[in-house]
Amino acid sequence: MGNKKTKKIFYKIFVPVAFIFIVFAIISYVTNYISIDRFVKNDARDDIVEAFDDIRSQLDAFRDTGETDFSLEVSGNLIDRGNDTKVYVYNDNFEEVAIFDNSVYINSGMTAFLSTLLMNYELEEDVLTTISFDDREYLADTYVASSTLGIEEKYFVVIQDLTEKKAFMEEGLRSLILIQVALLLIAVIIVSKIAFDLSKPITNLAKDSNDYVVGKGVTISDKSLDIEEVEDLRVALYETQQNIDKEYNRKNTIYENVAHDLRTPLVSILGYADGLKSGIIKDTKKACDVIIKTGNQLKEMIENILMLSRFDNDTYKVSYADIDIDELMHEECDMIKMIDSDKTVEYVSHIEENSTFYTDRKLFVRLIQNLLSNAVKYAKSKVVVTITIKSNDKEREEQTISHHGQNLIINVFDDGDGIEVEDLDNIFNRYYKGEDGHFGIGLAVVKNAVNMLGGSIKVESTKGIGTTFFVNL
Secondary structure, three states, X not given: OOOHHHHHHHHHHHHHXXXXXXXXXXXXXXXXXXXXXXXXXXXXXXXXXXXXXXXXXXXXXXXXXXXXOOOOOXXXXXXEOOOOEEEXXXXXXXXXXXXXXXXXXXXXXXXXXXXXXXXXXXXXXXXXXXXXXXXXXXXXXXXXXXXXXXXXXXXXXXXXXXXXXXXXXXXXXXXXXXXXXHHHHHHHXXXXXXXXXXXXXXXXXXXXXXXXXXXXXXXXXXXXXXXXXXXXXXXXXXXXXXXXXXXHHHHHHHHHHHHHHHHHHHHHHHHHHHHHHHOOOOOXXXXXXXXXXXXXXXXXXXXXXXXHHHHXXXXXXXXXXEEEHXXXXXXXXXXXXHHOOOXXXXXEEOOOOOOEEEEOHHHHHXXXXXXXXXXXXXXXXXEEEEEEEEEOOHHHHHHOOOEOXXXXXXXXXXXXXXXXXXXXXXXXXXXXEEOOEEOOOHHHHHHHHHHXXXXXXXXXXXXXXXXXXXXXX
């Protein structure tokens, strides 16, 4: 049957279904038995009623004749060996009276038995009574003749033998039970097959999933299963595993790239620090500038990694406030100039002095710093930053966050070599590798920050001329 888990699933499926079949068979047997008993008694009751109707008819006819000697005539309803109906007649002293032709057979033992029952008032008029005599079962009823007839006969007892009928019907019931048992065995075999067919693939899927989780290198099979519901489960598990593997590989690639990007500035810092300590490097100012610049790059990478982690875990909570946007942009542009003095950073503002904008300061700063760092990194000599504030149009106001009825538009241009057309759709992906190397995680942070602030970003680039990022908040 397989392992213990297979057996548990098998029994959980098999036992309830088998129990239902068994209960159904028992209920069917009891119902049929009760039905047969009622059928036999109802049939006997009908025969007794017909016999009494015949008796009453003959009594009525006798009364009309005015004669003094009364005798019952044998008919299809009286003394009928075909339906086991017998009629016994008694006088006031409960003695049997022979009122039939001598050829009619009456059981003397039954005569005495019925006489005793009458004497003890155990047979009442028009009350069907079940009696047992000589290991046989009978249904009996009594009719008391009116004394005004002036006849000796008084008690007419009609009995119907139930034994043969019940035996015949019970034989049919036994045949029915045998058929039910055979059907039950067939059902048990079918249910066992279905339960096993269901339990085995489910157990295999559970085992493969568990082995995958504990790292045994097992993968969910891509082979289709016959059972539709189990196949749906297999497909879901297979797709889940593929997504997990894809995400695992993606994160491994990110970890490797992060480790590489962190190692490079660390090696530079350690190298210059060691050179200063040993006295090899004489130009201490230059060495310190390199260490500071590299340290800032390292700090920026770590902050980007932490920010992305908070984005991924959905733990970053946006906190809006009014900020002096012009002053903040001046600070960031001045800072980027200090980090890379070889490039010119031109800041063009089309907003009024001391203008404020309603946004999350931390997200906005991270967004601007990454855009400027990226522009300076790829620029040949110049970076141009343009900022404009416009009133919200109705469409934007309905679709995004309302910043006090304002739109902040930021354009960042660098005069670098530009980006290949096929790379433009992927530059916001983490560590996307294009024709000119990889783009790191800075632009991925920019994209996430813009989305969280309810804005949009697009990029245009021309080979040999430069690249411009357009941010609309």
